[in-house]
Amino acid sequence: MPDSPIVYLNGKFLPLDQACVPVLDRGFIFGDGVYEVIPAYGGKLFRLAEHLLRLDHSLDGVRTANPLTHAAWEKTLVDLIGKNAGGGNTDQYIYLQVTRGVAKRDHAFPKGVTPTVFAMSNPLPPIPESYAAQGIAAVTLDDIRWKYCHIKAITLLPNILLRQEAVDKGATEAILVRDGEVTEGAASNVFIVKNNTVITPPKSPRLLPGITRDLILELAAQHGIAWREAAISERALREADEVWLTSSTKEIMPVTRLDDARVGNGKPGPMWQRMTTLFQDYKRTLRGGSHA
Numbered sequence: 001m002p003d004s005p006i007v008y009l010n011g012k013f014l015p016l017d018q019a020c021v022p023v024l025d026r027g028f029i030f031g032d033g034v035y036e037v038i039p040a041y042g043g044k045l046f047r048l049a050e051h052l053l054r055l056d057h058s059l060d061g062v063r064t065a066n067p068l069t070h071a072a073w074e075k076t077l078v079d080l081i082g083k084n085a086g087g088g089n090t091d092q093y094i095y096l097q098v099t100r101g102v103a104k105r106d107h108a109f110p111k112g113v114t115p116t117v118f119a120m121s122n123p124l125p126p127i128p129e130s131y132a133a134q135g136i137a138a139v140t141l142d143d144i145r146w147k148y149c150h151i152k153a154i155t156l157l158p159n160i161l162l163r164q165e166a167v168d169k170g171a172t173e174a175i176l177v178r179d180g181e182v183t184e185g186a187a188s189n190v191f192i193v194k195n196n197t198v199i200t201p202p203k204s205p206r207l208l209p210g211i212t213r214d215l216i217l218e219l220a221a222q223h224g225i226a227w228r229e230a231a232i233s234e235r236a237l238r239e240a241d242e243v244w245l246t247s248s249t250k251e252i253m254p255v256t257r258l259d260d261a262r263v264g265n266g267k268p269g270p271m272w273q274r275m276t277t278l279f280q281d282y283k284r285t286l287r288g289g290s291h292a
């Protein structure tokens with residue numbers, strides 16, 4: 001790892017401390033942009049095609065053309081990992097963002113601007129051992145976000161306020177509830193297990209279509225685990241045998257305390273153990289190079 005990581009900005013690789021964006025960038029002024037977070041295990045990008053497809057959908061949602069082809073993204077991200085990970089052997093995660101570009105401040109889209117493209121790769125922090133041993137605490141909070149939560153927008157103020165409220169209450173994550181139904185976490189998707197069935201809310205503009213979420217449903221289907229996409233009421237959440245939160249950087253977190261009540265028997269559950277084993281097997285195969 002070089003002292004100052006190498007980042008990608010508008011077609012160039014350069015040290016992080018030399019990467020600068022003009023203050024009139026609409027990302028800075030308006031939060032007018034979208035992003036992705038992509039893990040790379042042993043240098044292999046996790047579900048790159050799916051992440052790039054979600055990036056396309058986010059860009060469509062904010063009416064911006066993708067400035068790079070998928071092939072160009074792949075080359076850029078693979079090069080970036082190679083420049084930061086001692087040859088690509090450590091686990092990293094890519095953060096990339098595309099903003100509408102630099103223009104005089106005006107809410108309406110400026111004409112003829114070039115989007116700003118930024119990507120960095122950082123070491124992927126290990127999952128705390130306490131997650132498997134004890135699980136995590138979560139609190140339910142009112143989902144105060146906008147109606148386009150399927151767009152991975154950089155404008156994250158509600159998510160930040162919600163996460164901080166959870167942290168202030170001694171919890172790791174907030175589980176958001178809109179009109180009596182669970183949507184997702186502040187930066188994660190939600191699953192429950194009830195009578196050995198894995199359940200997660202269906203995709204809709206109320207939640208981000210998580211790449212980890214999709215893989216979990218795929219693994220369940222492949223291994224004969226019952227699963228369903230269905231609305232989860234706040235009550236069903238509280239009566240669940242298990243509750244999980246998933247994301248690219250945190251994998252599958254077992255929630256064992258919810259608003260100061262125990263979830264199930266208060267320990268990470270057997271279905272969580274099983275799914276985590278399948279997930280780790282998947283990562284091992286990815287490292288070995290058999291799938292993406």
Ligand code: PDD
Pocket residue numbers: 037159184185186187188189207208209210211212213246247248249
């Ligand atoms: N966030 N929902 C929200 C609101 C998220 O921000 C995330 C991930 C997810 C899970 O998606 P995925 O499995 O594709 O990571 C769901 C990333 C990790 C972040 O903002 O850092």
